[in-house]
Amino acid sequence: MKSILVAEDEGAIREFVVINLKRAGYTVYEAENGKKALELFDSLQGDVDIALLDIMMPEMDGLAACRELRQKSPNLGIIMLTARSQEMDRVSGLMIGADDYVTKPFSPSELVARVDALYRRVEMNGNKPKKAASEEIVSGDFVLNVRNRTLSHKGKMIELTHVEYQFMECFMTNPGKALGRTDILNKVWGEGYFGEEKIVDVNVRRLRMKIEEEPSAPKHIITVWGLGYKWQA
Known part of the structure; x- marks a missing residue:
């Protein structure tokens, strides 16, 4: 099961993202801010493949959520959602553990392609290649x-x-x-x-x-x- 946690405070954008990810075969968990995202992650016992985090959110922004999620799980795939004017925030997100970022506005095909690419890496890490232990x-x-x-x-x-x-x-x-x-x-x-x-x-x-x-x-x-x-x- 491919699963993703989406944290986005703007309802219309979150709905757009969720619809397209569900169409692409993902089980989607929704949160309206970073604090709720962390609570949901804990309630799921970390059983999530990817987290998609908007940078600008109330209560706890995406950068703070990214930092805490990375501490909780080094294997979680993390993608930041950013505005074009947030270049320093994009760099900050990558430096504290995000794997990638998607800049708003984005097309459904771009979003799904980026999520799919990260999911393949997450899956590869979870299902380790069958090679000799000495390799x-x-x-x-x-x-x-x-x-x-x-x-x-x-x-x-x-x-x-x-x-x-x-x-x-x-x-x-x-x-x-x-x-x-x-x-x-x-x-x-x-x-x-x-x-x-x-x-x-x-x-x-x-x-x-x-x-x-x-x-x-x-x-x-x-x-x-x-x-x-x-x-x-």
Whole structure:
């Protein structure tokens, strides 16, 4: 069962979103603000695949809800709904754990495509690939366990979201290779992704904060000016 929690305070927009997600085969749970979304998530015992959170909501906004939901569940897929004027909020949402964002106004096809893309990653994480337990990608002191979809550095586990794991898989399977932002988008989100290339930069910033000793002077995820990034151990 594909399930999604929708938190949006504007009734007309919430109804529009719910109708289209139900048509796409999702079981939808509705909340009119962040506080209600958290209460509903807890009442469902976290049995939700994706949360779709509007940023501007009363009682508890989408950013605060995102932060708490991510603490409750590292495996939950999270998408932020934002206005075009909320670029800093979009960046903030990604930095605190959101996987993606959709900018208003949006078409039903765009919304469903973005939700479907994230759901596939969530499902892949829940139904781990059937590979040998020893299957790992080793790069220097970093070990990416393909079966468990985990990353460790010098034996210490580093908690990753779905998107962050796929970034690391993309980097560590292409050591030393300069990867363009479009290449990374296609590898992580798939062909035909509706989003902007800047989402790559934000996720790289977030990853650097987790894996680099000095995020402002990275030694592993290196910027290739005018193109994108490359990985070195």
